[in-house]
Structures are given as C-alpha cells and as structure tokens.
Amino acid sequence: MKKTILKISVLGAFLFYSGSAFGQKENTSPQDSTKIRELRNSPSKEDNNRNVMLNAANNTSPRDVNIGLPSTVGGITILENDLPVVYFFWPELPNKTWRQSVGLEKTGLLKMEQLSNTMGDLGFAVNSYSQTGTRDLQVKGKFTTSNFGWLQSDLNVSGPVTKNGWTYTAGAFLNYDPSTFKLGFARNVDETKIFRAGVTKYFPENKGRITALYKYADSYNIGNYAVFQYGENGKVTELDDFRIGRDSYVVNDGLTKMKDIRTGQDYWASMDGKSNTTTSHNIDVFGNYLLNNGWNFKFSTRFHFAKTALSTIIPLSIFQADESAGFALASSGIPYSGNIGTQLAMHTPKTPTTNIAGRFSLQKQIGNHNVTVGLLEQYFKINGFTSNRSFFFQTVGAQPQRLIGPGTDSDGFYNYNVGGEYHSGTENKLSVFASDEWKVTDNFSLNYGLHLRNHNVDGEFSLTPRSPGFTFENTPFTKISHNWFHIAGSVNATYNINKNFGLIANFLYTEENRRLESYSQAFDPNTNKIKSPLGALGIFWNTDYIQLISQATLLHRNNYLNRFNLVNPSNSTQAETVTVYYDIQTLGWTTDFVLKPFKGFNLHYLITFQDPVYKNFKFDAFGKDYDYSEKNVLGVAKVLMEIDPSYTIDKWKFWASFRYFSKQYANLTNVLYFAPRWETFGGVNYTFNKNLNVGATIINFLNQRGASGTINGAELITDARPYYGKLLTGTYIMPFTAQLSINFNF
Known part of the structure; x- marks a missing residue:
C-alpha cells in the first residue's frame, strides 16, 4: 500500500483543533504567542507560531498533524499562495516542489474549518x-548544517x-542532505534545488498588488528502514x-531490475x-x-507542469536460510x-502531470459580519502513470547485498509486475x-461556511490481473467517467459566560468520492461517497497568565480504500x-493551555486522549x-502529550x-506494537x-533509538510470542542530531 511506501510518522497531537475558538476577553483578541491559538480576528485565519516544521522523521517535510486518522503519504496538506503546491500527492509528493524557505514571505497553519470551507478537504x-517584490531592497538568507554533513543554502533578494x-x-x-545514514551508492539522501524569480506591481493609493512568479524545482529523496530485534511489551533492541537511524537498509548498489509494464x-x-x-515548472499570478x-x-x-520518476524499495519480511536453501x-x-530480507521494488518512469488552478474571492466587513465569497477551479492531467514492480532477496545488515535464490532470475529478481499499476486521464474540480x-x-460569535464542488474524473485503467511477467501489450483498457457533487462546510460557535470563561461548539463536514489514483490496480473501486462528519464541544478560560481550552471531539470517516502488501503468516x-x-471512528478529548507566570517564560502544554478504531474492516487473503x-x-x-517551555532573556532564547x-499498534491484529516513546527537540537562539x-x-x-510506525510483513500475525527475538523492519525517528543555522536579513 502507498501508505506503507513512504509512511510519515504521526507527529502531532491536536485532534481537537478543528477550528475551535480560544474564547476572547471582551473587546480583546487572543494573545498570538501560543502554538495553537485561534486567530479569529486575523484575516489570514492562521497560526503562525505553531512549531509544525519540527519533524522528527526527516528534514524535508512539515510534521504530520494528528486528527485521529492515519497519515497519508503526502502528510499534511501544503498550500502556497492559497493553492495546493501539487494537485494530489501521488506521484508528485509536495516536498518535491515546496520547502520551508526564506523565499516564502509567510508560513502558518491553516485550521481545519478554513480548509473545509475554502478547499472542501479534511485536515x-x-x-x-x-x-x-518589495519597495525597498531586502536580502534574506539562511545557511544550515548538521553534524552529519547536511548543507542547506537559502537566499532571496527583492527590491x-x-x-x-x-x-x-x-x-x-x-x-544537500545525507540524512543520518550512509548509502552505498550516493552521498545524499535528499537533493533538492528550487529557484524563484518574479515581478510585483503595486497599485496606486494602496489598492493592492499583483505578482507574477516563476519557480523551478528539481528533487529526489531516498527512504530508509531499520532492522531491529522485537521483544516483549513492544520493546525493540538494536542489533x-x-x-x-544510522545504517542503511537500502541495497548497496541502489539498483533494481524492472520490466516496463507497457512494453x-x-x-x-x-x-x-x-x-x-521530479522536475517541475510553476507559474503563479496572484495578488489583491x-x-x-x-x-x-x-x-x-x-500553471504547474511536472515530470515525476519514483524509485522505492519496501522491506516485506525476514527469514533464515542455510546453505542448502540455494x-x-x-x-x-x-x-x-x-x-x-524479502524486498518489494517499485519504479515509476518519468510521468508528465499538468495542474492548472485558480482561486478567486471577495471579502468585506459588513456591520457585524465578515463575509467572503469565492470560486475555486482545479484541473489535473496525468499521462500514463505506471508503477512497475519486482521482488528480490537481500542480506540483512548495513548496506545489504542482493541475493540470487530459488525462483529468481540470474540477477536475483522475480514476480515482475505483480501488483503493477496504471492509470491515465484528467480530473476537474x-x-x-x-x-x-x-x-x-x-458574548456570542458564530462562524460558518459552505463549499459546493463538482468533481469530474475522466480517464482509463485496466481490469486485467497482474500475474508474474505481466505487460499491457495487446491488453484492452477500461473507460473511467464520473461526475460527482460534493458538499463541505463548518459551523463554529463561541459563547462567553463571563469575561474570561465560555463555551465552544463546532461541527465540520466534508465529502469526496474517488480520484484517478484509485484506479491504479486491476479492479473497479467502490465509488460510494466518503463522508467525514466531525463534532466538538468544549470550554475555554483566558486570563493574562493562562489560556486554556478543553474539548471533546467525535470524528467518523467511511469508505477508506487501502492496498496492503501482505505476507502469508504461514x-x-x-x-x-x-x-x-x-x-x-475516533473519539477524543484534549486539554491545552499556555502558561505565562513571569516575564520571558512561556509554557505550552497539551494532552490528548483518543480512541481511533477500524469499522467494517473485512477482506480475504x-x-x-479476515475481520x-x-x-x-x-x-x-491513544495518548499524546506535548510540553513546550521557552525562556527569553536579553538577546537569548532557550x-x-x-x-x-x-x-502504537504495528500490525492489523494489534498483537504487535511499539512501546511508548518521547520525541525531543531543544535549542538556543542568539540575536x-x-x-x-x-x-x-x-x-x-x-x-532514543526505538522504532515507530508499522512493522512491514507482519500485518496478519496473531501470536506475538514467536516474534520475540525475531528480526523485523520498520520506520524510526531520527537519531541524535545537532543542527546549526545562521539567518540574516538586510
């Protein structure tokens, strides 16, 4: 499944944050120094102080924010200039064309209600x-390095x-990021180059501005897994x-043999x-x-044009063999x-995609109403996406070597294109x-929004089963043609019982059906409507020294489609x-507060209790x-906690x-799991x-050197005891890493 391919660790703890209001004192706005403040009076509706960029899994993407649902391959949605940086995260992942950069004037976290109202999406x-462009000369730059040799240079000039x-x-x-592990065939795990150039025209009398901006991006990224010994109580032992996190489980030459599924x-x-x-060309025209x-x-x-190539290896299982096995x-x-180790290799040759999008809105304060109306158009075309597949064996250890064995060809590969993918066509929203x-x-505020969308999908796919050695030569394709109507929106109410204390109530709803990507395999997917209602009730308390919210949330999402690469437990x-x-379905309760007991000190604390469970989960293999x-x-x-202290004195911030x-449960039967863990960050800044x-x-x-995520190849295991002491593979958090950055702004 694609969620297994590049699964990003669930790093957030903010189930409750569905656009809920931090209640306001009479005639005052919430203080904006907290990480999860609801900026109702801010035109941007964003939280610009949230440490969403602190990712414990890698240096390339924002952290994934938990709402009680499993994370996607693409992680958190990323918008640039009010439009998604990519139409859909597959095959072009967002971090292939977007990075946190001084080339961005502003970055913040958009609330769930805003995403629902403006884009019609959940999350x-x-x-x-x-x-x-700026009226005065402005030079901004940042240089970053780490103890592992990470080199990042970032510069922007405007005037x-x-x-x-x-x-x-x-x-x-x-x-140029080597990450924390050493490959056998390349220095860098991530190489990304992004160049921008544009012009801005400011209208007279401060009426607004218009910008035309070109962006070129060139990026590749290599994933890695860890091998560890699994033990009782979810503990893992390093070999x-x-x-x-320090050694590579990627085959030492970085090569996989494939059979083009088309030819x-x-x-x-x-x-x-x-x-x-992935290379992309992006032209934005935006302003007000x-x-x-x-x-x-x-x-x-x-106007976004990209060509994407993907090469991925996924560990499936580990077994022992003596010399007689061959x-x-x-x-x-x-x-x-x-x-x-049994490995699944996947490769997508250069695939062209086109995304043309536009968002237009009118906003005005009319008495006690701040009204916005808008239009959103998104067109996407993908030309002949394929995912070629093969399987191979390798040694288990750092920089493993490929093996030849029973059932493989002379290069060590077998089962070409079993599970191979193909789709082609267009989408329009x-x-x-x-x-x-x-x-x-x-004392009473009511915020509400509605999003109405027409989604058209037109293309082709194949219903022919992918047996070993399969190709699409002389194979008929099946037409895809759908036209769906979706409704999304939210209602949020805040009531102040007194100056500092009050009640909040929220409701959010989104709909969708399927995308072209859902037609990649040899079956006609279920296109029933996917509905995601979310409701919440809570209280707030605000003073000069503490800002607190406590809220319960219920979220249900139906008709998930997932592809699992299962290994036979027998x-x-x-x-x-x-x-x-x-x-x-997820039921959660979150309490969050920011405490400011004395000058310079700030403590943010958040705790979430949640119970996400599968419903109607049945299949055969x-x-x-299985059920x-x-x-x-x-x-x-099920329990998440975040503690963020900071102290500022003179020019120092700690x-x-x-x-x-x-x-966290690591397989479908829930008998395998990872023990509780802490992810930790710390730093000092001097101005x-x-x-x-x-x-x-x-x-x-x-x-901490433990693993996280899921355990590949163990989804169907029903008895954990035989796995105590067994070697397994999984994802992990970064090991101890020191980073240094220098920022300048003239």
Missing part, C-alpha cells in the same frame, strides 16, 4: 505565501525596479551490526537522481485589489546462509464557497496485494477471511519541545541585531 494545511510601483524578487534554495522491456532503475527525480465599494478582490492562479551473493556467486464571521452579540516467502474498504473491525488503528497513539506518544541571528537545534536529545 490541516500549512499555508504559505511566496516572497513578492524596486522603477519608482512607479514595479518591483522584483529572486531566490534560490539548495539542499550489534545495524544501528537504528515488456527489461531495464535497471536507480534509487538516486538518475531514476528517482481593493474595489471602490469596499470589497477586497483576492486572486491566485497557477542462496548466493549476486555480485560474486558465493553461497550465502543467514538472515534474508469546480467549486463555489462562502463564509461569514458573525459577531452576534458581545509462509513468509508468499506475498499478496489486497485492497480493503473500511471506516475509522491467502484463501482465508479486523473494532481493532485499533495502526500507527496512531526552548525545548517534548512530545509523548503512548504505544546579534535586527539583521543577524544564529540558532542551534538538537533533535532527539534523549537519543
């Missing part, structure tokens, strides 16, 4: 705005062109010859930039204009005995939306790709029926962030003057 979003309002902006982001031609794919790079009647016209249009090193032919922030009385050499439809309804959702902790995750500051950050300063 949180990072909302960012590109740096536009005037003429005296009548024409300005320019230009920037470059260069990232003597494999360090979690049948054999070829070799590389994990580095040769066969694993204040009309004479007081309405603010805001517009953003995007395995040998592929590089030398020397017989091999010991632990052997046309939406209208409206919202109103209504100050009903001094025969670990047998694998099968299974499609499952199911629902998820290896000739057997995992009422089982706990994989990879989502800060830390502690995130606690209770045990020399308004133009220069430096910062040092430590990731995982407690140096």
